[in-house]
Amino acid sequence: xxxxxxxxxxxxxxxxxxxxxxxxxxxxxxxxxxxxxxxxxxxxxxxxxxxxxxxxxxxxxxxxxxxxxxxxxxxxxxxxxxxxxxxxxxxxxxxxxxxxxxxxxxxxxxxxxxxxxxxxxxxxxxxxxxxxxxxxxxxxxxxxxxxxxxxxxxxxxxxxxxxxx
Numbered sequence: 001x002x003x004x005x006x007x008x009x010x011x012x013x014x015x016x017x018x019x020x021x022x023x024x025x026x027x028x029x030x031x032x033x034x035x036x037x038x039x040x041x042x043x044x045x046x047x048x049x050x051x052x053x054x055x056x057x058x059x060x061x062x063x064x065x066x067x068x069x070x071x072x073x074x075x076x077x078x079x080x081x082x083x084x085x086x087x088x089x090x091x092x093x094x095x096x097x098x099x100x101x102x103x104x105x106x107x108x109x110x111x112x113x114x115x116x117x118x119x120x121x122x123x124x125x126x127x128x129x130x131x132x133x134x135x136x137x138x139x140x141x142x143x144x145x146x147x148x149x150x151x152x153x154x155x156x157x158x159x160x161x162x163x164x165x
Contacts, residue, residue, distance in 0.1 A: 001149055003029050004038040004062035006052055008069035008079050009129065013043040021068040024131035028138065037062055044070050049082035057086065057119035063149045065122050066138070069129030071114040079126050080113045087117025087124055091148070094125060094141050101140035102133070116141075121153050 005025050011017035019041050026036045038061055042048045049067070056065055070079030084090065094116035102109030114126035114137070125141070127134040150157065 001034045001064060001146065002037045002062045003034050003064040003066060004056050005036060005040075006049070006056075006065065006067045007039070007041040007129075008044045008049060008067060009041060010043045010076065012041045021127075021129055021131045021134045025066060025068060025127070025134055025138065028135050032142075034064070044076040044078060046078045046082050046085075049079060050085050053083065053086040053119070053124060057122040057124065060121060062122060063153065064145065065124045066127055066134075067124070068127045068134045071112050071126050071128055073111050073113070077113070080115045083115050083117065083124055083126055087115075087119050090115060090117040091123075092116075094144070098127075098137040098140050102137060105136065118152055123148055123152055 005022045007019045007022040009017060009019060012019045022039050022041065026039065029036055038056065040052060042052060053065060056062060067079050067083065070077045095114045098114055099109050099112050102112065112128065114128070116123070116125040123145070127137045
């Protein structure tokens with residue numbers, strides 16, 4: 001699987017803060033034998049987010065595109081709106097599962113507005129901006145990611161019973 005990581009940070013894009021969530025996600029993915037093919041840090045700007053997500057998905061740059069940052073309730077947190085502008089089909093269950101698992105750790109998880117969806121053959125998932133939160137949220141949905149990517153890319157395997165306990 002190929003992954004791309006887009007970090008949304010005004011300060012990070014200006015070089016005023018070192019991005020820790022992108023490298024942390026890269027290390028986590030690499031441990032799982034996922035090839036990280038692209039990373040970028042940009043400002044929390046709606047049009048920039050739409051542009052990068054669209055370019056990456058339309059160019060088939062990655063099977064999995066992760067965003068980190070901009071999922072909260074601050075005025076500059078526009079990642080979910082930009083993502084919904086880009087995706088052709090939403091997958092609400094991924095955001096719901098991330099919030100559910102995060103609520104076990106903090107009540108602030110209820111403020112997350114993270115979304116996930118599909119554009120062409122790319123699965124796009126919003127993650128929190130903190131390294132710990134980003135990994136915890138990705139861990140929450142990881143058991144479904146491989147199968148989702150396979151199905152999005154045209155795999156014909158049945159889902160039934162494949163992951164039953």
